[in-house]
Amino acid sequence: MRGHTGPDRGVVEISSLKYSGPRLVGEYFVKHTKDKSCINKNIPILDVGAGTGLVAQIMHDIGFDNIDGVDASDTMLEFARGKSIYQRLYCAKLGEGNTLPMIDNTYDAAVMSGIFVQGHVKLDALLDIIRLVKPGGLIVNAMREQNIHDVDEYMNIHEIFASWAKKGLWKCLEHATPPVKYYGDYKPLVHVYEVTK
Numbered sequence: 584m585r586g587h588t589g590p591d592r593g594v595v596e597i598s599s600l601k602y603s604g605p606r607l608v609g610e611y612f613v614k615h616t617k618d619k620s621c622i623n624k625n626i627p628i629l630d631v632g633a634g635t636g637l638v639a640q641i642m643h644d645i646g647f648d649n650i651d652g653v654d655a656s657d658t659m660l661e662f663a664r665g666k667s668i669y670q671r672l673y674c675a676k677l678g679e680g681n682t683l684p685m686i687d688n689t690y691d692a693a694v695m696s697g698i699f700v701q702g703h704v705k706l707d708a709l710l711d712i713i714r715l716v717k718p719g720g721l722i723v724n725a726m727r728e729q730n731i732h733d734v735d736e737y738m739n740i741h742e743i744f745a746s747w748a749k750k751g752l753w754k755c756l757e758h759a760t761p762p763v764k765y766y767g768d769y770k771p772l773v774h775v776y777e778v779t780k
C-alpha cells in the first residue's frame with residue numbers, strides 16, 4: 584500500500600446501529616437467494632465501494648467467505664484489509680468509463696451500500712459491474728432514498744435502470760423502501776437485480 588504504515592485516524596467507521604445499509608444488503612441478498620436452498624457459501628462476491636468493509640462483514644457473518652472488494656481509496660481499503668475477511672482488495676476508481684481489471688463473469692453477486700452519494704460513484708459504474716457478474720447472478724444496492732431526488736447524477740436512476748433492463752442486461756427483482764431508517768432520519772432504497780446479459 585502506497586506509503587501507508589497504518590489506518591488513517593481521520594477515518595471513522597459508522598456504527599452499524601446508526602447506519603442500516605449494509606444490514607439491508609445482507610437481508611435482501613438472503614431474501615432473494617433463500618429458494619436456492621443449497622446456495623454455496625463459497626460463491627465469489629464483489630463488495631463494490633467497500634469502504635471500511637461493513638457490507639463484507641455482514642455477508643461474512645451470514646456465512647459467505649469468498650468476498651473481494653474494490654474501492655478508490657487506499658485509506659479505506661487499509662481498514663477493510665484489517666478485517667481479514669476479503670480474499671482480494673482492489674484499489675480502483677469505478678465509473679466514468681473506467682474498467683476494473685477482473686475478467687467478465689467473475690462473480691456470482693455484487694453488493695454495495697452507500698456508494699451512490701453526491702460526488703462518489705457515477706451510475707455508469709454499474710455497467711462494468713454487470714460485466715463482472717455472471718448471468719443469473721444478483722446485484723444488490725442500498726442507498727439513501729433522498730439521493731434520487733437531491734443528487735443530479737441519480738435523479739433518473741430508475742429510467743436508466745429500466746433502459747438497461749430493456750437492453751437485456753439485467754432484470755429488476757425488487758425496488759424496496761423498507762420501513763426503517765437508513766441513516767439519521769433518511770429512508771433507505773434497496774435495489775435487487777438479476778443479471779441477464
Ligand SMILES: C[S@@+](CC[C@H](N)C(=O)[O-])C[C@H]1O[C@@H](n2cnc3c(N)ncnc32)[C@H](O)[C@@H]1O
Pocket residue numbers: 604605631632633634635636637638653654655656659675676677678695696697698700702703704705
Ligand atoms: C460512504 S462510503 C460507503 C462504504 C461502504 N460500502 C459502507 O457501506 O460502509 C463510499 C465509498 O465509496 C468509495 N468511492 C467513492 N467514489 C468511488 C469511485 N468512483 N470508485 C470507487 N470507490 C469510490 C469511497 O472511497 C468510499 O469508501
